[in-house]
Amino acid sequence: MKADVRAIKTPAEQALSAAFAAALSEMPGRGPIGSLREEAFRCFDASGLPHRRIEEWKYTDLRTLMREAKPLAGPVKSKGSVPSLPGVEATRVAIVNGRYEPGWSDLTSTDPGIALSELFTFLEDQTTYRDGEIPGKDDTAFWLNTAFMTGGVVLRVKREARDKRPIHLAHVFVGDAGAAMYPRSIVIVEPGAQLTLIESFAGPADVDYQVNSALELVIGEGAQVDHIRIGHDGNSALRISTLGVSVGTKAIYRDFVLTVGGGLVRNQTFTRFGGEHTEATIGGATLIKGRQHVDNTLVIEHTAGGCTSRERFRSVLDGESHGVFQGKIVVGPHAQKTDAKMASHALLLSDEAEADNKPELEIFADDVQCGHGATAGALDGALKFYLMSRGIPETQAEALLIQAFIGEAIEDVADERIRDALMGEAISWLEARA
Amino acid sequence: MAFLEVRNLHVEVEDKKILNGLTLSVEKGQVAAIMGPNGSGKSTLAYVLAGKDNYKVAEGDVLLNGESILEMPPDERAARGIFLAFQYPVEVPGVATMTFLRTALNAQRKTRGEPEVSTPEFMKLVRDTAAHLGISQDMLRRAVNVGFSGGEKKRNEILQMAVLQPQLAVLDETDSGLDIDALKIVADGVNRLRSPKRSMVVITHYQRLLNYIVPDVVHVLADGRVVKSGGKELALELEAKGYAQFQGEAA
Numbered sequence: 001m002k003a004d005v006r007a008i009k010t011p012a013e014q015a016l017s018a019a020f021a022a023a024l025s026e027m028p029g030r031g032p033i034g035s036l037r038e039e040a041f042r043c044f045d046a047s048g049l050p051h052r053r054i055e056e057w058k059y060t061d062l063r064t065l066m067r068e069a070k071p072l073a074g075p076v077k078s079k080g081s082v083p084s085l086p087g088v089e090a091t092r093v094a095i096v097n098g099r100y101e102p103g104w105s106d107l108t109s110t111d112p113g114i115a116l117s118e119l120f121t122f123l124e125d126q127t128t129y130r131d132g133e134i135p136g137k138d139d140t141a142f143w144l145n146t147a148f149m150t151g152g153v154v155l156r157v158k159r160e161a162r163d164k165r166p167i168h169l170a171h172v173f174v175g176d177a178g179a180a181m182y183p184r185s186i187v188i189v190e191p192g193a194q195l196t197l198i199e200s201f202a203g204p205a206d207v208d209y210q211v212n213s214a215l216e217l218v219i220g221e222g223a224q225v226d227h228i229r230i231g232h233d234g235n236s237a238l239r240i241s242t243l244g245v246s247v248g249t250k251a252i253y254r255d256f257v258l259t260v261g262g263g264l265v266r267n268q269t270f271t272r273f274g275g276e277h278t279e280a281t282i283g284g285a286t287l288i289k290g291r292q293h294v295d296n297t298l299v300i301e302h303t304a305g306g307c308t309s310r311e312r313f314r315s316v317l318d319g320e321s322h323g324v325f326q327g328k329i330v331v332g333p334h335a336q337k338t339d340a341k342m343a344s345h346a347l348l349l350s351d352e353a354e355a356d357n358k359p360e361l362e363i364f365a366d367d368v369q370c371g372h373g374a375t376a377g378a379l380d381g382a383l384k385f386y387l388m389s390r391g392i393p394e395t396q397a398e399a400l401l402i403q404a405f406i407g408e409a410i411e412d413v414a415d416e417r418i419r420d421a422l423m424g425e426a427i428s429w430l431e432a433r434a
Numbered sequence: 435m436a437f438l439e440v441r442n443l444h445v446e447v448e449d450k451k452i453l454n455g456l457t458l459s460v461e462k463g464q465v466a467a468i469m470g471p472n473g474s475g476k477s478t479l480a481y482v483l484a485g486k487d488n489y490k491v492a493e494g495d496v497l498l499n500g501e502s503i504l505e506m507p508p509d510e511r512a513a514r515g516i517f518l519a520f521q522y523p524v525e526v527p528g529v530a531t532m533t534f535l536r537t538a539l540n541a542q543r544k545t546r547g548e549p550e551v552s553t554p555e556f557m558k559l560v561r562d563t564a565a566h567l568g569i570s571q572d573m574l575r576r577a578v579n580v581g582f583s584g585g586e587k588k589r590n591e592i593l594q595m596a597v598l599q600p601q602l603a604v605l606d607e608t609d610s611g612l613d614i615d616a617l618k619i620v621a622d623g624v625n626r627l628r629s630p631k632r633s634m635v636v637i638t639h640y641q642r643l644l645n646y647i648v649p650d651v652v653h654v655l656a657d658g659r660v661v662k663s664g665g666k667e668l669a670l671e672l673e674a675k676g677y678a679q680f681q682g683e684a685a
Binding site: 380381382383385386387388389390391392393394396397400401403404405407408 | 528
């Protein structure tokens with residue numbers, strides 16, 4: 001007998017259904033947006049929240065972990081500012097409580113090579129935006145984001161524009177009670193253009209807010225994008241961020257995701273190398289403790305030939321924290337001469353911490369170089385003794401070794417100031433631990 | 435009382451008895467060679483002095499300057515002047531040699547209640563010592579021992595010793611894996627650090643090293659204890675006759 005494939009709805013699923021029905025007519029966006037939302041919600045409703053028997057969500061059982069669905073966050077009434085990265089001058093674009101807030105942003109210094117518009121303004125008018133180009137659409141979290149989209153921006157870097165000043169898409173939640181937000185942004189980097197894009201997520205400690213964000217990134221031919229993502233959410237926050245990237249011919253893409261905050265965080269990245277001879281470095285560092293759960297899931301698709309990708313992730317897990325890395329590299333039948341290497345290393349600082357590493361390769365071409373490796377282990381006692389035998393006290397020796405471990409991931413970030421800022425985040429984490 | 439006093443030391447590693455009532459004194463300014471066959475407990479003695487864990491002291495004591503060090507963690511022993519030049523120095527990825535040296539020196543000074551060393555002073559000390567040891571600026575910028583040859587690692591140990599200026603240096607088979615030119619450089623680096631204020635324990639399997647680092651006394655270790663002590667000529671005698679005469683004697 002076949003088991004019933006659709007279990008009874010969880011309270012969170014019921015709340016999402018009720019919220020959708022109640023909010024649909026009031027949610028922003030005219031014209032085709034309403035039907036887009038309805039279609040996405042139908043897809044979600046058919047599958048429900050993903051659980052451990054869904055392979056992609058095996059280690060992050062959202063059905064169990066997401067106990068309730070918070071009401072949609074309201075717009076902020078006050079004026080304020082979003083945090084910036086220490087030592088990094090950037091143009092800040094503020095996404096506050098899931099909405100673009102021009103008053104919180106500093107766009108004065110924006111280069112004429114950059115065009116910015118509000119998400120719905122763009123989606124209502126844009127008839128040529130080809131939705132199908134970006135991978136990662138067939139995903140529960142993304143469907144939910146489409147159904148509930150609360151706001152965001154569309155950023156277009158014009159052909160050959162090469163402004164060195166980074167653009168910082170800063171997401172913050174302001175509030176003292178749990179609420180949900182679904183920001184969506186689209187970044188289009190036209191052929192030959194260059195962009196350094198910083199994305200950050202932050203919110204108050206001890207407030208159980210929920211973020212389901214999505215970013216679509218289209219990288220044109222010969223363009224270069226440095227993408228740095230930083231998560232320092234409050235310790236009770238639940239955040240799922242979906243990133244879909246389409247990388248064009250001869251483009252260079254470097255992505256780095258640092259996660260130090262949040263109660264439950266999932267960074268899911270879907271990257272497609274659809275043009276030939278692209279180069280990509282996709283990396284990340286996670287430093288967590290207590291009962292934090294951080295999941296970095298990647299699906300890297302090589303559909304065109306001659307592309308190089310490097311995936312390097314490192315995590316430091318203390319307390320009862322849980323780190324997940326899932327990385328799948330798919331090399332299509334036409335992607336000959338693909339050179340893809342993936343490595344994930346976890347450092348466990350306590351007996352209760354858990355690391356799940358799952359690298360996967362799916363290769364349909366016959367002339368490729370692909371490899372992967374994963375390790376999990378404690379700090380090397382021999383190294384610690386060596387440092388201590390030179391007079392370095394235990395906690396300092398550990399901090400030095402952890403810093404070195406994480407540093408090997410962070411060194412892939414090209415911009416020195418950003419690299420220093422990320423290292424600073426890691427050092428603060430270590431200092432708080434000591 | 436001697437600067438280092440090892441008294442009737444019994445040590446077990448993973449339930450295996452390695453040191454069996456070892457007694458040894460090293461005077462201030464003295465260079466003592468410890469020789470012995472494989473498995474006699476030479477490296478165990480070195481690790482116990484430096485404070486490596488998993489070495490269980492069942493009996494006896496180790497006094498440095500009259501004070502027992504057995505309860506002290508390795509870093510505190512280092513701050514009190516103990517330095518171990520490792521037989522197999524480990525590679526420390528991601529930690530630059532300069533950062534490592536400065537962190538270690540300042541940590542020791544902090545423990546001793548001394549001010550941090552100034553940057554120019556530190557740079558000069560490291561550069562001058564590195565030059566004598568044939569250590570390039572590039573090696574100093576690289577991560578500690580990563581990609582270094584066996585000889586380079588041993589030279590790096592001596593560099594650390596010169597920067598940290600210990601009162602008791604324990605050299606564990608510093609000659610192993612070195613060709614004759616590298617041996618001369620390392621020995622020269624060690625001899626430069628000989629001082630009436632500094633004691634040294636030179637652990638070696640072969641007499642060869644002692645041609646270059648001439649000891650004041652030689653102790654022969656067998657079955658976990660000192661079975662014979664004498665002057666530097668004892669090393670030559672061992673070279674001629676071998677260790678067989680001592681083995682089994684202590685058991």
